[in-house]
Amino acid sequence: MIADQAAAPVRPIDRRFPPVAELATVSLALVVVGGVLMASYVPRRPPLGVPSAIAVVSGALVLTSVFLLSRLKPFAWDRFFLVFRWGLLAYVISAGMIAFAFIRDHTRGAPLALVLGMLVIFAFDVPLIIGFTVARYARVDE
């Protein structure tokens, strides 16, 4: 009986996970705040101090999220990467359109580099959250 219980797999919904999606969502919220700050100065050149600090914190959060994710064993990695790569394709297109709008409106130099950095985080964050949310409810053998 005890052996049976020990061998029974834990249902995905009962398993506890580190805050991968939560950290990535805060990271996403930060790049959105940074983006709003930058956009609110268009067509003028925005001050870069606060948006840069926001981008650095956001980047650190997404890296922490990836680190926590990479330590998950067992995990439905096939399911994660299936969703992640299609999500990445979709959000690279979205981010590319936003970048195009900024370039079209003559954003150049350091402000453009900062916007592009934030867009890279954005395009990575969303597929990461979607992929993790799908894979955490998948059985490892699925």
Added chain:
Amino acid sequence: MTDVGRIPAEIADAAAGPPRSQIQVVPLKGLPIVAVVVAFVIAAIAGNWLWALVFCHVVGGGLWTAIDLFLGLIIGPILGRLSLPARAEFSARFMPKMVLLMPTLVLMTLAAGFQLALRQGNLAPTSHNHVWLIVSFCVVGVMAVIALGVLEPANIAVLFEMRKPVPDGEVIARLMRRFLLTAGITGLMQVATLIIMTRVATQ
């Protein structure tokens, strides 16, 4: 292990919807339409084409707001009172369409709206509309975080769960709870957007 919260296989099979393994998370037939819309928005921005920018912003924004409010205020409460198989069948047919429709409408509205604001000079610090537009950026920012960080992952995870031979009703219920928790915030934000945009258009 208990089966409480799971959709029994016979109920799942009894639903007249598509076989579970055939539920498409992303309806591939819709992708060419999305590609055409995205190409049209890019052309409108590249050419700074007033009619096309207004069209994309007004049509996209109108549909986005209306669909969001209609879902939150009308469809959501009805869906909540349906039986589990009926809810599952509705969601299996409805949610894949939303996976394509909503991001496309959001992209169309925001990209065209930003370009339109620049073209009309509404973003200039001296414009009467400058403050309203900054407030609208904040409103859209809140909606974007909720939509991209909370709702879309839940939507896609529900679809994957429903493709399983025996979907776990508890997982679906937990994910669907996110829609209920955020419906009030997104509804409030959409009403704020309507107020801001009608102010901007009439100043």
